[in-house]
Amino acid sequence: MSKRKSTERASLGAISDGYAGDGGELHQYAQGTHPALKTNQGLSVSDNQNSLRANLHGPSLLEDFILREKINHFDHERIPERIVHARGTGAHGYFELTHSLKAHTTAKILTELGERTPLFARISTVAGGSGSADTPRDVRGFAIKFYTRQGNWDLVGNNIPVFFIQDAIKFPDLVHAIKMEPDRGFPQAATAHDTFWDFISLTPESMHMVMWIMSDRTLPRSLRMIEGFGIHSFRLINAEGQSTFVKFHWRPALGLQSTLWDEACKIAGADPDFHRRDLFEAIRAGGFPEWEFSVQLFTQEQADQFPFDHLDATKLIPEELVPLLPIGRLVLDRWPDNFFAETEQIAFCPSHLVPGIDFSNDPLLQGRLFSYLDTQLSRLGSVNFHQLPVNMPHCPFANQQRDGHMQMSVPRGRVAYEPSTLESDSAREVFSTGFQSAEISECGDKGRLRASSFADHYSQARLFYLSQTDYEQAHIASALVFELSKVEHLHVRQAMVGHLRHIDEELARRVADGLGFMELPVPPLAEPVRDYAPSSALQIIGKMKRSLEGRCVGMLVASGSDAAAVDALSLAVREAGASIRIVAVTVGLVPLSNDFLLKVDGQLAGTPSAIFDAVAIVLAEDAAERLAQDVAALDFVRDAMAHLKALAVDGGGLRLLRMAGVELDAGVVAIDNIPGFIAMAKTRQWAREKTLRFLA
Ligand code: HDE
Secondary structure (H helix, E strand, C coil), X not given: CCHHHHHHHHHHCHHHCCCCCCCXXXXXXXXXXXXXXXXXXXXXXXXXXXXXXXXXXXXXXXXXXXXXXXXXXXXXXXXXXXXXXXXXXXXXXXXXXXXXXXXXXXXXXXXXXXXEEEEEEEEEECCCCCCCCCCCCCCEEEEEEEEECCEEEXXXXXCCCCCCCCCHHHHHHHHHHHCCCCCCCCCCCCCCCHHHHHHHHCCHHHHHHHHHHHCHXXXXXXXXXXXXXXXXXXXXXXXXXXXXXXXXXXXXXXXXXXXCHHHHHHHHHHCCCHHHHHHXXXXXXXXXXXXXXXXXXXXXXXXXXXXXXXXXXXXXXXXXXXXXXXXXXXXXXXXXXXXXXXXXXXXXXXXXXCCCEEECXXXXXXXXXXXXXXXXXXXXXXXXXXXXXXXXXXXXXXXXXXXXXXXXXXXXXXXXXXXXXXXXXXXXXXXXXXXXXXXXXXXCCCCCCCCHHHCCCCHHHHHHHHHCXXXXXXXXXXXXXXXXXXXXXXXXXXXXXXXXXXXXXXXXXXXXXHCCCCCCCCCCCCCCCCCCCCCHHHCCHHHCCCCCCCCEEEEEXXXXXXXXXXXXXXXXHHHCCCEEEEEECCCEXXXXXXXXXXXXXXXXXXXXXXXXXXXXXXXXXXXXXXXXXXXXXXXXXXXXXXXXXXXXXXXXXXXXXXXXXXXXCCCEEECCCHHHXXXXXXXXXXXXXXXXXXXX
């Protein structure tokens, strides 16, 4: 570098001068050996801070191919986001088989006891764009790619066991109705608008799903605390060619846990990445999320006796009718190295199967078999998307497919066809171990048809609603009132309440009252509604675990907080399996009563209690007086109460609660009653809710 040039560059920014260049000098702050920065063609770059210019004050030159390569690549960094499930979070993990299904299938992933199959799971919301918040009311997609020894198996499921529609041909309409309205471009990630409820009110088959999405299932506390379902019936095929129907379920080791609607809204403001951060931090801390993987197995003869059609994806098979058989565990233990390369570029297709598993005739599933491959071509832009590392099977594979956009491998030899005799190592079909479809005979008249066994749209919606606890029923009714209150068209609101009358007259009345109706609308014509025995397996509360495992307690402290109380509670919370985060007016260090400087994790104004499972307020009296002047502190305690959390308080904490106008109850525990607080913190204070919130 000439002396003149080096002076001019230095005057423009000292950091660029002396950065690792040809001579390999190290940046003054960075230690270690850095590889030379190169272009995508392998050319070393001497200056990554300044573009090539005609002179010191002159124009930039088109000749600057290094600038152009860099900007050009940047301009194309985004690929089309998924039309649904755009917002997703993924992780690597494994599936371990604990119970062999050898009698039912030849799929090795389901027969080899103890075998660990690597996998990548992506959990998503459905409606919002890729930059939307994590916590809107929405179904969660739960897609798993198993890299089995026999090829990739994609199980592309949701956290709800049923779906909105029975036939794939309705899917584009459903999604257009949910997504932001096309003329105005809002709302983002929300069903609370006219087009969604207009479509739903005209689609009685959606009523069962409506019950699920209006429940707190769509407001999960953590992605580690949701269930997963393959939804459709699939088939397992054994070595004799016999097939058994199967439904896949996976249930979280931490139990189910949801948030409240007000809490979810506040979390979205406080931390739009709440679920992604939670999963990242859990995996980083070694608290690997785990699910028990189960199957429901049944024969055609059993299916013929069901009071519903198992090929109808708006129906579930009650666990009481066909019990779940646990067969393995699914663990997420490694965060991806690169979000785009892995989580964004992963391409799931329900048509990715292994020998021993096959599809059923569910008309929704049949449509999906086309859609996903097609969408990958538009999203990833190439028939070679399977060559991306995250999509590549882990087992060796070869075929005669060649060329195409962005071919990344270099196939050898002159044979690109089959059968052939010219090369001894060219790939050939193998009848004995290759994929074979179940031998099913099909007959009947062709047509755009729907079986009469698909016609009962309300019985399972009723089963779901009547299976819920009082608290959960109130949340469903209130969610319907909230959503329908956002609908401008009265006839749509009325039509929805008409449907509810088939599900439960009392539910319809609660929603009608919430919407200010003077009388109940006339219900639509329907098949007779059947009564099922209620099932606690359909509740969230019934599937919660009284546990602090994997949860987080927030502790509000200030200068002079009692060190002994802070220590004792922190220890007890950690021993119960939860983490603890310290909140104070400023981040940095806060001096406790014994002059110990405690590290603060969150600034009060940006760390509301909504993000915690339970809270502790440990304050000296004078600090409590001061904090009562800050609405963030008052909201911290008011929201903790409103979100039905347990609170541990010392004298100062109690003072803050009083100044916030909070009514005490059994969920507010003295700080020295540690076992009492831990017991309360393991659940929500459900009984409190009716004392502080109007519910429908
Ligand atoms: Fe999807 N769905 N879907 N879906 N779906 C997609 O594929 C589609 C359905 C589900 O994390 C798309 O790669 C049709 C049911 C998940 O990458 C697309 C129908 C269930 C994900 C598509 C359905 C799902 C998708 C968009 C009706 C639960 C995210 C991007 C026949 C069992 C996967 C993509 C990921 C994604 C089509 C219905 C779950 C367009 C046509 C039912 C979890 O192909």
